[in-house]
Each structure stands twice: as C-alpha cells, then as structure tokens.
Amino acid sequence: MSNEKLTPISDLGEFGLIERLSARFTNHHASTLKGIGDDAAVLDVTGKQTVVTTDLLAEGVHFDLSYVPLKHLGYKAVVVNLSDIYAMNAKPKQILVSMALPGKFTVEAADELYEGIAHACAVYGVDIVGGDTTTSKSGLVISVTAIGEALPEELIYRNTAQVGDLICVSGDLGAAYLGLQILEREKMVWETDPSAEPEIESDYLVKRQLKPEARKDIIDFLGEIMLRPTSMMDLSDGLSSDILHICKQSNVGCLIDEARVPISEDAYNLAIKFNMDPITCALSGGEDYELLFTINPDDESKLIGEESITIIGEITAADQGKTLKTKGGNFHAIKAQGWKHF
C-alpha cells in the first residue's frame, strides 16, 4: 500500500464508511431476511434452532499489527467464531462485526480488514448482517458474533461424553503456537536490525497462526460417514485446558496418551530448534481451532485410514481423574493452561 494515496476516515464520516464497507457484502441465505441498514437484522430460522457465539480480539492482546496483515486479521476474526458454530455441529449462516478503529486508521486500512472479513464470508458462505463501527482512543478491537442453525437432533454439546468413549482431535496441534514464535522472533530481529533478511522456517506454521481455518471439512466428513460424536468442542485455549471442559461438563475423567497427540513435522522440528518441548506446545499452545470430540468405541472402525482425525485417549470415570500418560509411561494430572491474557 506504500505508493497509494491514503484517506483519513474522517473524510468519509460514519455513514460514508459504513456504506463503503457494506457495499462489498451480498446476502446468500434464505434465512437472512434483512441485513445491514435498519436498527437490527432479521433472520428466519423456522424449524431449526439458532446457535450464537461471540469473540472479541484486541490489539496487543490477541494480535500484533507489526506482523499481522489486516486482511488475515479480518479473516481470522471471522473464522474463530465460525469454529465455535461448527463445534456445535451447526452450520454458520450470519455474522455481525463490530470494530473500534484507532484514530490513525485510514480508509484503506479499514478496506483491507474488511477484505479479509469478506473473504472468510465467501469461503464459508456466511452473510454479514450487521455491526457497529466506531473509533478507538487506543488499539484496534474487533468483536464478531456468529449465528448458525441446526436441527435440534444435530446439535452436539460438551456435556454428553460417556465413560469408555474415545477422544479424538482433528489435524495436528501446536502449529499455531509455534507459528507465533517465528513471528515474535522475526519482530525482535527486525527491531534490532531492520536490514536483516527474514527467516521463516515454515510457511505452514506461520499460516496456522495468521490465517487459521474452521474445520468445516471435518464436520462435513463426519456427516458423510454418519459418525456422530458424543461430545464436541473446538480447541482454542489448548488441549490441556479444553479437555477439562468436556470432563467437567460431562462429569467424567480422561486418559490422554501423549504418544498419540498429533504434531506436524514442522512443529516438532521448530520446537526442538527453539528448545521447547513439542508435546507442551501441542497440549498448551492454543489457537489451533481443531475439533476435539468423543466417539462411541463402536464407531472406531469408521475412522480407519482417516489421517485427518486421531484418537488420542479415552473417557474414564470421574474418580479416575484427568490424566496424561507420558511417552516414558508416567501418569500426570492434566492442568488448565489457558488464558495467558490477564
């Protein structure tokens, strides 16, 4: 953007900015009766249940604009919410996006952010039906609310895991966290010597951090093979924190086998290079947005040969505790590691 003419947002004013930003959105869903432009959006979800979730991303806490491109940030702000809708086994349909933009923000910067938002809406087929755009005296804040639909019998909650169920995760874990380590190191290098050539060991890891995807493909696949998880959630805080939610809400314990936790080769190698324990990165890293779910053991055969889903342990009785079996054969209690923000 360096050669372009940049426009202060005050040149457009509130209504001009809203008109400009909303011009790029068209509605796709029959259930979106009225989108942007009135006091509220109107949705028709006759016969289905509505699923709704919200997430707030704040500059300096969830992202660092010195290395996060605005387009990716807009994309990610949407995806992390859609991930919550998929984790209920529902289909996302609409989003609302509120933003507090710093005074230094230009119209072009707002455009770029919205381009990422629009791209996520296109990829996942959701309508943007409302929002609020204001200024911020300090950092950029993005708050997204996502709305989805499901038949009552389709919904999958966290409180329905049964003793003996197998614990599964999609994809691989720890990649987003290790991607963040690369970006943080590059920022430090750049601050010390702006002429240094950037060294990105793994595009895969960086992409997992900057532009995560919601696992719609996994939800679709489970539907195709008619495997209904007994409980499900998405991994945002890290496996060791998130599995405790299922255990607490289902009133069960768990036994997770460290050796089976899926870690990509890139993540493994980078953790070693950074003198980190790969398994700790995978268990506590967070932001992977993979699905964590439990299945009835009778369904195990349906997953044979399916590389995108890994069975990592099983649900035990509550009095067995929440336990990690290490590669060395030791047993440790699993402790929540989530939320380093406060």
Place this chain on the structure above:
Amino acid sequence: MSNEKLTPISDLGEFGLIERLSARFTNHHASTLKGIGDDAAVLDVTGKQTVVTTDLLAEGVHFDLSYVPLKHLGYKAVVVNLSDIYAMNAKPKQILVSMALPGKFTVEAADELYEGIAHACAVYGVDIVGGDTTTSKSGLVISVTAIGEALPEELIYRNTAQVGDLICVSGDLGAAYLGLQILEREKMVWETDPSAEPEIESDYLVKRQLKPEARKDIIDFLGEIMLRPTSMMDLSDGLSSDILHICKQSNVGCLIDEARVPISEDAYNLAIKFNMDPITCALSGGEDYELLFTINPDDESKLIGEESITIIGEITAADQGKTLKTKGGNFHAIKAQGWKHF
C-alpha cells in the same frame, strides 16, 4: 468501594472470572435452550423471526470512567442494544456480552460492571447467553449483541414511511446531551479544584446520560391502543441525523416543525445557562434512545391526550427535501450531524 479489599483478576484467571460473573445470571425464556457454557448458545424461535443487533462502547470515545459509574455503564451497554430491538417492534430475549478489561481492572470492578448488566437483564427480562471476556492493553471496551423475536407481521422497518404520514417522537430530546455537558463541566471543575462541591443542576439530565432506558413502555402502549407505526427507529445519533435514514430508505422527504420538538424544562433551562441553543441540543444531541416513528394520519386521534408521544412533523414527497421549519417561520434543509467520533 474504597475500604474494600480489591482482587486482581489474575487471582481468579479466565475460567474463575467467567464462572463468578455468569453465576448471577439465570435464564428466563423458553427460547433459551442453552446459555453460557458451550461453544455457542442455542435458541429456539420456532414460528418467529429473529432480530439481532450489536453495539460497541469504547472508553474515551463513548464513556469517560472518571465520571461514569461502572454499574451504570453496564446497564447502558445493554439498554442501547435493547432499544434497537424495540425499534424493530420486536421483543428482546437474549444478549451476548464481550468485554476487554484493562489490566488495572479488579474483580470488584468487573463485578460492578456485571451488576449493571444483570440489572438491565432483570428490568427488561432478557437472558445473557454468552460472551467473551479478555484483557485490554488500553481502555475498557464492551460489545453487546442483542437478539429478539417477532412475528413477521409485527416487524416495523425504516423503509416503509408514506407521504402524508405524521412523524412522532417519544419522550423529550436533548436531555442526554445536556446531562453530558453537566458531567464534563464537573470533571473540569474537579480537575482544577478537587475540594469544590459538585453542582448538579438536574438529576434528570444526568440520569438520561448515565442510565438511559429503552422505550419498552411506548412499544407496549402502541400495542395496547393498536396503533401500528408505518416506520420506526430509535434515536441514537440525534433527530436531524436519524430522520434522514427513514427519508432515504423510504424514498420520501420530511417537514419537521421546530416549535413542536419536545424539550424538557430542565434541558431548556440548562441549554440557556450554557449559552447553547435548546433546539440544536434536541436535534443533534444524540443518545436519547427515544423512538422516532411515523403513523398514518388516520391514527392521529389515538394519540390525543398522550403526553409521552409528540407529533413533530410530516412525511413529504422526496422532491420536497428534508426540511426544518424554524420558530421564526424560516425553512432550512436538515443535515446529518451524527458521529463525532472520527
């Protein structure tokens, strides 16, 4: 709170804080199938349409914590969203609340904010079904999403005003803006001389700024007398901005009679004391959260003797423009004054 022991939020951690804050909420609506505690909330609105809106309040832009009590702030953050739902002639049922709390925030401060949120939920009978609580590197940010329900035929939009319709407002205008002037002056006085006695000319005006109400009562009343507005919205930016939305979306003009715009005695007197034009305060002040609506002239008789609703003008053909008739008998074009934030 000065004598109490204050608790850093880090003592509780994310999950502890969420548990503490959500403990005060119980769900009332049959349509709230699942509230806080899973990836997303689940709602059942069978046979009705869903109405959804969101608003974001940022410290230093929308509020100043040096004189806004946290309890009132929580209350107001909810009310401004409910006002949007009522302005669709729908009934609010659920809200989601996301907050970015500054690092200096204590658990007791978060409690106070939530007390205001809970009070608004109790007064208006809405369930809190989700949210996100995180930290902020800078100011406090509150983002609320409200969800309501209505039968399709109940909804009232902005784009259905007809030429000849009468323009109505509820309550009186400019009070919230003048309340803000009192608070801003008191802040300046206090900064100059902390020992000075505060001088509050009107509790009414200050309350309109700090603790506004959504006009549920007006919606209920219009239902009782079976008066269905032809178009409706709430007044958040100020009459002179907001009427333009109805004109633009309905493709009509308007003629507003300055002499009929309702201004409270307190607002009038304070404007004069502050050397401000009372009518300018009423037209451009904003944050009144009164209802602006149009009615068929045949319905005028239903409003006889109703002091809480005032007819202030009429809808004209688009080519007549958007016009204000002053007390002196002159005619001026109405210009948007909204959004001083950028």
